[in-house]
Every structure is written in C-alpha cells, then in structure tokens.
Amino acid sequence: MGLGWLDDAAFVLGTELSLDEVLRDGVRTSVARCWVDGSTVASQGAHTVIAKCFHSKAMAHNSGGFGIVREWAGLATIPGAPQMLAADLDLGVIVMADLGEVTTLADVLGGSDPDAAVEAGRAWGRGLGATMRGADVATFRRLVRTADPQTLSAGGPASPRLPGRGASRLADLLDDGVLSEEATAEVGLFAELAGGDDAVLTQADPCPGNIVIPADAPDATFIDFEASSVHHPAVDVAHLQVPWVSCDDSGQVNGTFRDAAMAGYREVGPAVSDDMIALAATAATLQTTELSLEPLQRRDAPGRFGSGRQRLVSRWRWVADHPGRTPQLALMCGRAADLAVQEWGWPSELETVPCFAQMTRT
Structure with a gap:
C-alpha cells in the first residue's frame, strides 16, 4: 500500500507529519511511526506518534469484525491502551501516542x-x-x-x-x-x-x-x-x-x-x-x-x-x-x-x- 494516507493522519491530528518507520503494511491496515514536524500541541509535546490506517473505507463503520470502530472504541475504554490523540472514522485513520521501543x-x-x-x-x-x-x-x-x-x-x-x-x-x-x-x-x-x-x-x-x-x-x-x-x-x-x-x-x-x-x-x-x-x-x-x-x-x-x-x-x-x-x-x-x-x-x-x-x- 502507498503512504498517501499519512496526509489524512496529519490532517486529523492537526499538525504536520513525516514518516519515520513503517511498522506494518498489510492488506487491511498499515501502521507507521511518524515525526511530528509541526506544532506538538496536538501530540501533547511528543515528537513522534503512531498512525494507523484502515484501508477499506467500505468497512469503516462495520463493527461486526476487525475494524476501526472497535479500535477507536477500545482505545477509549480499555485501561492501559495507548492514548488516542485523534481519529476520523470516515477517513479510516487513528493517531495514538508512541510507546517507543517496547519489549513484547x-x-x-x-x-x-x-x-x-x-x-x-x-x-x-x-x-x-x-x-x-x-x-x-x-x-x-x-x-x-x-x-x-x-x-x-x-x-x-x-x-x-x-x-x-x-x-x-x-x-x-x-x-x-x-x-x-x-x-x-x-x-x-x-x-x-x-x-x-x-x-x-x-x-x-x-x-x-x-x-x-x-x-x-x-x-x-x-x-x-x-x-x-x-x-x-x-x-x-x-x-x-x-x-x-x-x-x-x-x-x-x-x-x-x-x-x-x-x-x-x-x-x-x-x-x-x-x-x-x-x-x-x-x-x-x-x-x-x-x-x-x-x-x-x-x-x-x-x-x-x-x-x-x-x-x-x-x-x-x-x-x-x-x-x-x-x-x-x-x-x-x-x-x-x-x-x-x-x-x-x-x-x-x-x-x-x-x-x-x-x-x-x-
């Protein structure tokens, strides 16, 4: 998949972003770590964020399976989840806090x-x-x-x-x-x-x-x-x-x-x-x-x-x-x-x- 969706993520967050690293690029979703090139107010002072794109806009509001609706609602309600900074369900993008290098x-x-x-x-x-x-x-x-x-x-x-x-x-x-x-x-x-x-x-x-x-x-x-x-x-x-x-x-x-x-x-x-x-x-x-x-x-x-x-x-x-x-x-x-x-x-x-x-x- 291309990375044009990062422009949507930047628009949703309200500041400029540039690619640091592609973390996953699949058929259903792509995830990238991004530099915050503009104001960091929207990222609460952080200089990097994680942006996630759900490629199928037809599934944007389908909560019956894996999709942006469940991710958006889960990030908002499950303790310990990465902080959600911005989201647009119609554009299919979510921007969240970067946890940095973690041990899984x-x-x-x-x-x-x-x-x-x-x-x-x-x-x-x-x-x-x-x-x-x-x-x-x-x-x-x-x-x-x-x-x-x-x-x-x-x-x-x-x-x-x-x-x-x-x-x-x-x-x-x-x-x-x-x-x-x-x-x-x-x-x-x-x-x-x-x-x-x-x-x-x-x-x-x-x-x-x-x-x-x-x-x-x-x-x-x-x-x-x-x-x-x-x-x-x-x-x-x-x-x-x-x-x-x-x-x-x-x-x-x-x-x-x-x-x-x-x-x-x-x-x-x-x-x-x-x-x-x-x-x-x-x-x-x-x-x-x-x-x-x-x-x-x-x-x-x-x-x-x-x-x-x-x-x-x-x-x-x-x-x-x-x-x-x-x-x-x-x-x-x-x-x-x-x-x-x-x-x-x-x-x-x-x-x-x-x-x-x-x-x-x-």
Whole structure:
C-alpha cells in the first residue's frame, strides 16, 4: 500500500507529519511511526506518534469484525491502551501516542531466558485480569452504537457464526455429511461465550506480539485493539491455557509458563470454570478450522514459532483431550488430527518456543 494516507493522519491530528518507520503494511491496515514536524500541541509535546490506517473505507463503520470502530472504541475504554490523540472514522485513520521501543512477550519467548518468560507469563495473566476489572463495557457499547447505528452485536463477539461453520467443515472433511444432533446442540453452547451478565471487555487479540511486558510493573499491557469486544472471560482465559489458541504466532510452552500465566490471572481476574475455558478453546479452534483449513490443505503457512499445520493439529489434539461439555465436537477434532497426521503427513507436534527449547536441548 502507498503512504498517501499519512496526509489524512496529519490532517486529523492537526499538525504536520513525516514518516519515520513503517511498522506494518498489510492488506487491511498499515501502521507507521511518524515525526511530528509541526506544532506538538496536538501530540501533547511528543515528537513522534503512531498512525494507523484502515484501508477499506467500505468497512469503516462495520463493527461486526476487525475494524476501526472497535479500535477507536477500545482505545477509549480499555485501561492501559495507548492514548488516542485523534481519529476520523470516515477517513479510516487513528493517531495514538508512541510507546517507543517496547519489549513484547514475543521478544521474551524468542530469547534464551526461560525464567524471564515465566515472569512475563505471570505479567500477561495479571494484565489480562486487570483489564477485565477496569474496562468500561457500557461506554464501549455506547461508542460502538454511536459509530455504527446498524450494529447487531454492539461490540459483542466479532464472528459468532464461524465456530459453527468450522464444525460443519469438519463434518464434510470426515465424510459425516452433516453434523449430528448432538454436535449441533454442542455448537449451540457457544452462545454462552457472549457473556451475558458475566461479560467483560478486552483487546481480544492477545498474540505474543501484542502483549507488552513492562520492565518495572507487574502487569502486561496490550497493543492493537481492532478486535476489541465484549464477551465471557473464558474467551481470553483460553489463550492462557492453550497459549494463543487462535493466533498465528502460537508455539509450545511448558507447564510452568502456563501455570504462571493462570496464577497471575487468578490474582486479579474474574473466576472462570474449566468447562467454560474448554468451551472457549473449542470455539476458537473451530473458528480457526473454518478460516484456515482449506488454505492449509493447499500449502503450509509459516509463523514466528511454528507452521499453520502444526498449530491446527495441536489445537485439534487439545480439544480432543479436553472434551468438557462438547464431547462430540472433541471426537471430531481428534479424528481430524489423526487424518491430517496419518494420511496427509502433517506434523504431529507444535514447535517449542525458543526460550523453552533451550531447556530441552540442555
């Protein structure tokens, strides 16, 4: 994508900007660090800012999925988010404070210090729990409704139908034809993940590169708020138990890391049952199945810590081993994993992240 959108960002902020560094340039969004060349009043004295552009103007006011409405509302209502300095939903640009060079959980996991990774896991759990306790659900919903009066979810789960479609895709893959009555009933349980009275508001995309580990504070913070949503706490806690269950950057970690992440969460976060965590992990796995199975059958997809085929097989295995309230869907996931490994030759194990792989080799 070109960088003409930086002129829109400068217009929205009300001062001159020039490019310092492109941080991400994708089909859906672009993110850049910019110098403030004009007055720094609008940037509150800062000489650099982060500008983000959502390229599809047709989606500008669509709050049903990833988009500027959720990012704008999330930045305004979720504690610890970067300060939003200016935004224009019609132009599709947001300008926010520059956090500078930060250490993310991806950086720690890609290093060589397992003890630092365990402490970072605890900070992630604590930061997640603190976010749930402090985020302003009511204001987030009001902002979404204001920006998108036609919204059906008012900031609820972004793609609630995808897990059901993923289950149907598995039925086709396994030559079952259609979902059984039992499996269909289990898919209906995913409606509980909307949260009801238990609903919380989070950034909802806790990939390792989106989790900021502070040097001098016990709680992690987050970046990238375009998936912000209101949902049951289990939707996020599932990532702690099955690290990054719907993220392309997921890798295998050890039990010490998972225990530390869950312990950090329990210090401050709302209580969540094991059954609800398993339900959320199953829904996330089926959503990934719907989105990625077909392209992965054509070719593998590399990630920071492992390939797409490794990730999908490992998630199917986890669901199969944790049936909870969805035993029929768990059985289907187990059969899919066996098929992929035994007949397609897909890898059976997810790669261990570098900091813990060091322990395995020594």
